[in-house]
Amino acid sequence: MKKKTAVVLLNLGGPDKPESIRPFLINFFMDKNIIKAPYPIRYFISRMIANKRSKNEAGSAYAKLGGKSPLLENTLKQAGAIQGKLGPDFRVFVCMRYWHPMAEEVTKLVKDYAPDQIVLIPLYPQYSTTTTRSSFEDWNKAAAKNNLKVPTKRLCCYPDNEGFIEASAKNIQTKYEDLKNRTGQKPRLLFSAHGLPEKIIKAGDPYQYQCEESARLIAEKLQIRDLDWSICYQSRVGPLKWIGPSTEEALEDAAKAKVPVLIYPHAFVSEHVETLVEIEEEYRDLAKNLGIPAFERVETVGTSENFIKALAEKIKKMAEGQAPKESGTLCLMRFSKCCHNETDRLGICSR
Numbered sequence: 001m002k003k004k005t006a007v008v009l010l011n012l013g014g015p016d017k018p019e020s021i022r023p024f025l026i027n028f029f030m031d032k033n034i035i036k037a038p039y040p041i042r043y044f045i046s047r048m049i050a051n052k053r054s055k056n057e058a059g060s061a062y063a064k065l066g067g068k069s070p071l072l073e074n075t076l077k078q079a080g081a082i083q084g085k086l087g088p089d090f091r092v093f094v095c096m097r098y099w100h101p102m103a104e105e106v107t108k109l110v111k112d113y114a115p116d117q118i119v120l121i122p123l124y125p126q127y128s129t130t131t132t133r134s135s136f137e138d139w140n141k142a143a144a145k146n147n148l149k150v151p152t153k154r155l156c157c158y159p160d161n162e163g164f165i166e167a168s169a170k171n172i173q174t175k176y177e178d179l180k181n182r183t184g185q186k187p188r189l190l191f192s193a194h195g196l197p198e199k200i201i202k203a204g205d206p207y208q209y210q211c212e213e214s215a216r217l218i219a220e221k222l223q224i225r226d227l228d229w230s231i232c233y234q235s236r237v238g239p240l241k242w243i244g245p246s247t248e249e250a251l252e253d254a255a256k257a258k259v260p261v262l263i264y265p266h267a268f269v270s271e272h273v274e275t276l277v278e279i280e281e282e283y284r285d286l287a288k289n290l291g292i293p294a295f296e297r298v299e300t301v302g303t304s305e306n307f308i309k310a311l312a313e314k315i316k317k318m319a320e321g322q323a324p325k326e327s328g329t330l331c332l333m334r335f336s337k338c339c340h341n342e343t344d345r346l347g348i349c350s351r
Helices: 018-030 039-055 057-063 071-086 103-113 129-145 162-183 198-202 207-222 247-257 273-290 305-319 326-330
Strands: 005-011 090-096 117-122 152-154 188-194 228-234 261-264 295-297
Touching: 005 071, 005 103, 005 129, 005 305, 018 039, 018 057, 039 057, 057 273, 071 090, 071 305, 090 103, 103 129, 117 129, 117 305, 162 207, 162 261, 162 295, 162 305, 188 207, 188 247, 188 273, 198 207, 207 228, 228 247, 228 273, 247 261, 247 273, 261 273, 273 295
Parallel strands: 005 090, 005 117, 117 152, 188 228, 188 261, 261 295
Antiparallel strands: none
16 A cells, blocks of 8 residues: 655745845744854844844845745745656645744644655755754654654755766756856866854764765766866854855955856755855856956756656655665764764654
């Protein structure tokens, strides 16, 4: 007898109108996985940052996108594409972490669907306590509150998934050749991931390692002789020391070398403010001001065939009882905050 499976795609979320920017930011900075401070301090800090950024950096960035984030729309397209690969025994839901539809709403929808099992799929290829773990914890809390007691399987990460790597390389290849032909120079490929405070990585978070491994595998898949590539980190917020080098520093190095730059945001799988504004507009302007000969952004994998097919195949295998493999083979469970190392304590990840 076939099992009825609810598939839940987990993503960050984003404001759906200008008035939503401040509450979205409050939700984000209230997350104990983002700001590790007692509740009263987080309450104060989250509102202080939200008040400032909603009027300044975040407000102006979302204004360039019509006052809202395109992330939900893009995630729904991915959900539809995956649904088309899975068939009638599956139903794909979308759950956002910091803005609607959030776990409180989606767990009720899943409960009404009455599945035999649930498969949670984070749209973060690389695992971090600040993204995937936060989403898993939030889902568990909402499921308990709404009495959703259904066997649940969780994919913790897929930084070395062949479909993700192939789709990434395919997107890069086209832009790389175009830029090379247009400038007559071999471009420098920058893999730009969202940064994190250094202390989070030192505490055992595997995110940086997984980002670097994804970049290495994509670079290998390109099979470009003497490929000039490096990894960097964007979106720094606050006074803490962040992992590096920063994307700004990487652009400064490219300017000194007088080489064209191609940026690929390999920690994102769909377009949103960090790709469409921070990279496409802010880093493009910086590259121009630094005198970089040419600058191009590579699109995220989005609904590309290789990526969607790979996720759908993984979902089917998980639904059939086959355990996901990526993190066990890539991280070797050597990071204390690896999802698998935290399974027994937090109950957030399937082995």
